Amino acid sequence: MTSHGSNVRIKRVYEQPAAEDGTRVLVDRLWPRGLTKERAHLDLWLKEVAPSTELRRWYGHDPMKFAEFRQRYLEQLREEPGDSAVERLRALARQGPITLLFAAHDAERSEAAVVRDLLVP
Secondary structure: OEEOOOOEEEEEOOOOOOHHHOEEEEOOOOOOOOOOHHHHOOOEEOHHHOOOHHHHHHHOOOHHHHHHHHHHHHHHHOOOOHHHHHHHHHHHHHHOOEEEEEOOOOHHHOHHHHHHHHHOO
16 A cells, blocks of 8 residues: 555555545546455445556556656546546545555555555645
8 A cells, every 4th residue: 555644645555444534435437357256345336536547558557658648647637527527536635535446466566556646745
């Protein structure tokens, strides 16, 4: 799990839940492979904040494309439904700790990292 000193953290959905996670929000568009809903321990699945299918496929978790992915993704998040989803996450973060969950292997080059950085001033 990684945190930036705020109440917004990111964590792979496959990791064990912890008390400090607070509200657990899955930010992937697709359900994580091999994971049951019971094992995920989610409070919310916010697909609307996930990158579009086209952007996700283009990126393919290629580290060389991350800077461009980040820029394109932030543009998507400024439009609906992403903008409303980000506002919902901000509201949750004002109420207490939240953990953005994702399935990718590279935490710092994931959509969750982009959203975390957007939420943390």
